[in-house]
Amino acid sequence: MLDDKLLVWKFNRGSINALSRIYEKYRDDLLRLAAALLNDIGDAEDIVQDVFIGFAQSAGRFKLTGSLKGYLATCVANRARNRNIEAHRRRTDRLNGNGPVRSNLEKPDQRLMDGEELRQLNNAMAQLPYEQREAITLHLYGAMKFREIGVLQKVSIKTTQSRYRCGLDRLRSILNSKVQK
């Protein structure tokens, strides 16, 4: 936390080294978070890049009130939500217009190499309701507290905790059934 404050202080004074350290420190967790929320590695990478570009543009006037990781994770979650809404709308439009439905699970220009384990987990995550997926990933990858997730999802802390627990139970059963198969 103190380390982050110092990094942000240096970042606000134009330190490239501080920006680089922040990027290296949180890149992986944010990518995993975005990948789990979108179930698309390419989109995940785009979103993380956009979030970091937005963050870089705020240099000199960025004010850290909570945790930096929580802030970045919230940015990723918000963008992922918007992208999901957009994708859903596009899919509905295509279905209404009888256009071809294309899976976005794997893109040919995929830059991030996702392992088998990550793909399996993200496929299982994709079967969860979005709110449960968000609660799990923000808590585990974004290191956010349930109270903070509740604020983001506009629900009570109890609801967030229950979404998290239900999501984990469901995820476990999905993964176990795959192993048994």
Add this chain to the structure above:
Amino acid sequence: MRLTEDIEKRIKNVKIVIDSESNKRVFSNILQAFRKSTAKDLAPTDQPNIWRMIFRNPLTKLAAAAVIIIAVSFFSIHQDQDKQERPRIGKVKQSPAEMMTAMSLKIAYRKGGIEAVEEQYNKAFKQLGPRPGSLSAKQIFAESNGI
């Protein structure tokens, strides 16, 4: 409980492999945005606004207010002391004869009216001290002239 911990660990520890080339490209894009932003914010023509810096932080705001209050109170106290001290010095320097000149009486009248003139009279006589009733006119004039 154990099962929950296991699945949490599994989610947390999932590996992500990043292509170093694409990583470099992404970071260079971020860096470009950062350089643009800092070049705009820290341009040499832009003078740092000290008041903006003070009012950005509540602590510095409070400190600035405290400094202003202390400076104002110190200045006003100093002014009061000057006001109190100045007439005293003037009075000490003046001899009873000087106090009783037409000019000084006129100045006293302008400052505080007839009361001030009366006060000046009293002070002049106080300085002369109690006089014996048998003083000659010559002695009175000699004393009031400060000789």
